[in-house]
Amino acid sequence: MSEPALQLENVARRYKQGQGATLEVFREVNLALAGGELVALVGPSGAGKSSLLHMAGLLERPSEGEIYIGGAAASQLPDRERTRLRRDCIGFVYQAHHLLPEFSALENVIVPQRIAGRSRAEAEHEAERLLGLVGLNERLEHRPAQLSGGEQQRVALARAFINRPRILFCDEPTGNLDGDTAHAMVDLIFGLNRERGTTLVLVTHDLELARRTSRIIRLRNGTVLSDERT
Numbered sequence: 001m002s003e004p005a006l007q008l009e010n011v012a013r014r015y016k017q018g019q020g021a022t023l024e025v026f027r028e029v030n031l032a033l034a035g036g037e038l039v040a041l042v043g044p045s046g047a048g049k050s051s052l053l054h055m056a057g058l059l060e061r062p063s064e065g066e067i068y069i070g071g072a073a074a075s076q077l078p079d080r081e082r083t084r085l086r087r088d089c090i091g092f093v094y095q096a097h098h099l100l101p102e103f104s105a106l107e108n109v110i111v112p113q114r115i116a117g118r119s120r121a122e123a124e125h126e127a128e129r130l131l132g133l134v135g136l137n138e139r140l141e142h143r144p145a146q147l148s149g150g151e152q153q154r155v156a157l158a159r160a161f162i163n164r165p166r167i168l169f170c171d172e173p174t175g176n177l178d179g180d181t182a183h184a185m186v187d188l189i190f191g192l193n194r195e196r197g198t199t200l201v202l203v204t205h206d207l208e209l210a211r212r213t214s215r216i217i218r219l220r221n222g223t224v225l226s227d228e229r230t
Contacts, residue, residue: 005034006068006167007071008031008032010030010064030224036197039200039201039217040202042219049219053203056201069167089165091163097144099155099159106124108156109127112163136151150184156173157188168193186212
């Protein structure tokens, strides 16, 4: 049996506050996600969904427990190794697109490939292909300010996929989009998930969207309330 693409083992996260107080965001989270699995993470505001994504995506270290990427323990790795793992294995799409305003759509998508050491020609070829897949082949040289909100999110999606991550975390990626644009964005995310075999973790408040995934994990008060197949 192959190793899970992502595994969280007894993961907890606490933050120290003033006067010795401690805020416990979540505790004893145990999850294992298979390669190519499509998972929705749902729960009320403050349940710890985004914090859990930051832990699983190696943006923060857990207070306790271990996170495994492809079977390899990652929580206590040096910062350089954690950065390499994020670059090579993990992608992020947020509600805010976080594009570089002075760069064109093509240049924004190229950045991760250049950081990974690819040549400019290789990076451009793959970026143009992905931007074509998300319907932006006529907008390659446009800067973010010249693009609609939905177009900016599609650029962010292409950027997230360009290094062929094993795992993609999407944190309310359609939250700022209108209904039709949001549905189109979700179709693109799911389509790229199928094409690439990427493990997809989608944080959402939209239960209709969550039911389109293969598994719904519900968080409440810092714990996993339920984990069900759809």
